[in-house]
Amino acid sequence: MAGEPQADCLFCKIVAGEVPATLVRETETTVAFRDINPQAPTHVLVIPRVHHRDAATLAAAEPQIAADMLRETAEVAAGEKLDSYRVVFNTGSGAGQTVFHAHAHVLGGRGLQWPPG
Numbered sequence: 001m002a003g004e005p006q007a008d009c010l011f012c013k014i015v016a017g018e019v020p021a022t023l024v025r026e027t028e029t030t031v032a033f034r035d036i037n038p039q040a041p042t043h044v045l046v047i048p049r050v051h052h053r054d055a056a057t058l059a060a061a062e063p064q065i066a067a068d069m070l071r072e073t074a075e076v077a078a079g080e081k082l083d084s085y086r087v088v089f090n091t092g093s094g095a096g097q098t099v100f101h102a103h104a105h106v107l108g109g110r111g112l113q114w115p116p117g
Helices: 010-015 055-061 063-079
Strands: 023-026 030-034 042-048 085-088 104-108
Touching: 010 030, 010 042, 023 063, 030 063, 042 063, 055 063, 063 085, 063 104
Parallel strands: none
Antiparallel strands: 023 030, 030 042, 042 104, 085 104
């Protein structure tokens, strides 16, 4: 069920403290941690504590938590002293989503070209 922790979800396990992660920030509704396969000098994931398959599903079901996530991306960037950064939401395997729990990538610390990959 959407919103409920999923037993087979890596990010739900990180939220529950069952899988270790290098935490950057935590709020009542979000957790931010360093990506284990960074694509930039700063690569932090911001996830909601509730489980939804992707950002669009989260935004439709719980728009305030989606807004909390986006606000946290700015807090992460400020904490990492990034003057510019990219926020990426991948939706679906064809777009590169490998963990099906809504999450935002905060990328920075180097020039990021457009269009991306």
